[in-house]
Amino acid sequence: MVVDEVTWGGSTPNLGHCLTQHRHVSFSKAPVVEDVVAASQDVFFGVEQEVPQGNVYERREFYVEETRTQRQQSPPLPATLHDCIERGVLNLDKAAKEFVRSEMAAKATPTYGSLNQLVGPDINFLWSIVNRLTAEVGRAITSKCVRIVNVTELTTAPTIQTSVSILNCTRSWNLDVEPPFVKKNLGILGARWEPRAKDPPYQQLCSFYRHLLTRITDPPEKIKEYSIRLHSRNGRDDKLKILPEPVENILQDMAENMLGYGQDERKVWLDQDLSNSTFYKSLGANEEERRANLEDLRNERAEWRPQIFKALQLALRDVRAYKYEAGKWIPNQVCF
Structure with a gap:
């Protein structure tokens, strides 16, 4: 060099x-x-469990009604x-x-x-x-x-009882990266998403990501040019771009927060001073009980992280298969 x-x-x-x-x-x-790209077909596919009323091809999550601010394109x-x-x-x-x-x-x-x-x-x-x-x-x-x-680390979603909800968020989530991605308050955008009550958390994550991905680029169909790869290189389709790292990180961190794992105490594995942490004090009546419960919560977070990545990878692959016509997204296939 x-x-x-x-x-x-x-x-x-x-x-x-x-x-x-x-x-x-x-x-x-x-x-x-050469990098070995994670085989996306190994991702678990969930089946919809409820039949919506009316025209099944007109689902609210596929409409893009927000006014988008035009931003200058960058290389x-x-x-x-x-x-x-x-x-x-x-x-x-x-x-x-x-x-x-x-x-x-x-x-x-x-x-x-x-x-x-x-x-x-x-x-x-x-x-x-x-x-x-x-x-x-x-x-x-x-x-x-x-x-x-x-x-x-894991190949199946954990059996931990939890739900994906914007109400679990402990902070605001704002997307502000280079075009074609638009400036968005992801919290407001996520509040307009409604999960199916009977879906397990993993399927809810996939649905949530499809809801976001169809709304974070301008024009909306630009998102179809991106993919997520484990090693970020040598994918099957050379024409696809790598989803920018800041976008991938904020989407995964937000989903983690919506699952209820947003406290800083759950993210730090090294010893730290927890004497002033209200969250830590709420985990038990004594120090031994709190330490044990905190370790369990950290393990739960570690179990969910691979599934969050796979859900985002699957959702982006689904969106690439959609059509965008007359201001709305049309899925290529609807299964019930």
């Missing part, structure tokens, strides 16, 4: 803002192995180094962010070459750049591993 004529700016520099002179950092290449996120070139100039900030998340960087062995023998006033600055890149690559690898563990 050769870094040429770049600048380092600001007190908290971006990855791409590095040097004002020619610098070289090399990485030896290692064989690149898609870079997928290759070539995408980071703007008017013949390499945007090193974009390139660095893409590089540290790439499979090439994850499988490469860093070598420092003659950097160990250099002397002079710039040597510490050069080492800070190398250490920064190495740390970012390591962090990206760790994030991928954590994501894989979170979504592949």
Whole structure:
């Protein structure tokens, strides 16, 4: 990897803002192995349990009535180094962010070459750049591993008695990312969704995600261009884009909150000071009882996380099969 004529700016520099002179950092290449994409057909399909009245093809969740604010389109996120070139100039900030998340960087062995023998006033600055890149690559690898563990631990939905409700939310959820996604208060949008009473929580999650996904892009049918992949690369359909990470994260975190797992105490596995936590004090009459109940709640949250991912993956696949005509969504098949 050769870094040429770049600048380092600001007190908290971006990855791409590095040097004002020619610098070289090399990485030896290692064989690149293709990612294995999670087979979406393994996702559990639920069957609708209630027959609605009237025209079954006109369901409220498929209508899009909100007024959408037109926003200026921005270029898609870079997928290759070539995408980071703007008017013949390499945007090193974009390139660095893409590089540290790439499979090439994850499988490469860093070598420092003659950097160990250099002397002079710039040597510490050069080492800070190398250490920064190495740390970012390591962090990206760790994030991928954590994501894989979170979504592949279980194959069936847990039997815990719970329900998906917007009333369980402990915070507001606002979507504000680059177009074609629109600025939305997901709490208000979710309040307009009504689950089927007899559906288990997993099917309710799928229905909730279909409700949101059909309303968060402008134009609405743009959502059909996206997919969710376990490794974020090498999917079956090369034409599909990866659902942006901020969108995926907020949708999963909101569903987790709607299941009743939104308290911070349930998310932290390391020891922490819970002496001032009202929620923790409500878990039992003594410290031993509270600790045991908190551990159970954390285990429940861990069991639901893979199912939330699969529900979002399934819902997005369903929406891609829908048709969008005359301002409403039409499912390709309705089963009762």
